[in-house]
Amino acid sequence: MERTSKNRDGVITVPASFSERMRSFLAIFRHDLRVARTGLLVVILLFSVLVALIVPLFNRDDKLDLLRTQLNFSVSIVDEEDSFFGKLFVEVVKDVQYLDKVHFDTFEKAKERLDRDETILFITLPPDLFQQTRTGSVKEPVQLYLNPRKSMEAANIATLIRQYYFAVNRVYGTVFGYQKEHEKMGGDEDESWRQTTKHALSSMAAYFAKNRFVETGRSPGKSAIFHAISGILILLAFIPAMGVLFQTSRLRGTDLEDRMTLIAGRVAPAVSRLMTGLIWWIVLVIPILVALRVVGILQTLLPIALVLLGVYLAGACFMLFVGRANAPTVTVYQVGWLIFFALLLFGGVFYPVSLFPVWLRISAHFTPMYAPMQAVFTALTENGSVPRNGILLSFWAVPPALALAFIRIKRKHSCG
């Protein structure tokens, strides 16, 4: 007997042709959308109001500059003697990326700036610093005055400056021979020391520019606000996957699922759930991306949207797999939320992974949300552009998650 979708009276019994299957799928999809309709409308309304309120606040150049500003800091240098070393110091540190501005002040002026929070610290150079560095005998140290209202940032920069001086000593030692040669050639000892000092500072500053003294990811090199926005976007892109989990787990093994399976099979309802989740994804993610575009943070939306789509697809397929687990619905929910938060945590959404121990940090790089988090962060700091490999890496978890979901859906403990 040939396969047919109609009985002897010509009445369709189960969808078999492409058009019948499409009608069947669309009916399920429309029904799922109808169930989600109220929630969708509430979220659309809520997001519209939020975006309408927030965008004008950030749609001013000064606010945008605030967002774009990296976490750079200003410092003052107090060099009452107007020494060669002080001038040289200012000259070479002004290119250090963590320092926004270096002021050359008197002690009173520097204190005033500190009190006005214009700087996070100031440095006093002793009058005979140049002589001290030449002889290696420290009588009066360099003083660091930290801003008590920005103690954490000031401590970070103070650490850098101390490393700076440590580096000076090291480089000084290595170029000592150069100083001797210069003295022989020119015969001017002061000039040879100046040249040696300049060379030492330049060499060390070059190292600073290469971040040689700060481990990548541990410095506050980028805006914390962008990190927060990246985390929110990843979170919102992932949340619709939890809806897929709820729908899958709620229906698993019920008579309603049996009835649906007998008529439409297992794949169409699963795809419908994925599509409904995609609608949720659009409602939750796209308004924020558009808002970021309007305020000028993103120049293009496609790369970041693709990355966030990868987040949703990987999460949703994996939750299709989890949702069909042979366990009570409550247990499945708990496990689903545990996986949700674990993936976000190890993806660096809540905290930068650089805060983790080394072994955990390395492991976190292989979790599904790490690459998307990095890509979204890059997009926010680079006007929306993401390297192609960043986009591809954001999708690496989709094929295995899809395979798991498919295997589970078609599992042969029951007919599918």
Add this chain to the structure above:
Amino acid sequence: MNEGLYVRNLTKTLRGTQVLKNLSFEQPKGTIYGISGDNGAGKSTFLKILASVLIPDGGHVSFSGVDLSNKAQWRSLIGYVPQEVALDDRLRVRETLAFWAAVRGVPASTRRAIVESAKGDPLIADFIDKPIRECSGGMARRASLVVGLFGDPALLLLDEPFSGADARSRTLMMERLQHLRDRNRTILVASHVETTLATLCDRVLHLKDGYFHNVD
């Protein structure tokens, strides 16, 4: 045998318990057979296997020359009314009909015709505009039966169809089933209420300890 329902040596084990042990029976077309048994006897498991929701561990099942393993063709022959009402209680009865017709791939014009003709169906005509959640147990059962009858299946499998139904609902449903039998449809009804089965069915099989008893 007129190529009716043919079940031979059907076995099924669930969670370590052998629920069905080499079940065998034959049912001619155009008959109503009842399956009785206590709760947990395996009636629902048996019907779910026939509905192709569960896969049997062993045995052979065919109807009208179509084997159960030929899933697509098998499903085009059967109608299944599960033990629960298994309908979205947010939908009205007419919306429920339209939805399940659409899931079957029925075009919109035909769906409208189905809903129109349902307005004259004594099983649901009284409450066709009511949401399922506002229907009584009997009304919901009747709506569930009508959904199961979509496509005019040749083999109809009913799991506890009268559970929670009042006397009028039971009567209406039984009349519909007898009418279908007269149109040469084959019907298998599982219920733990043997008196109802005795009234309705041409033959009642009692399922106990994984075997059929009282087989004529």
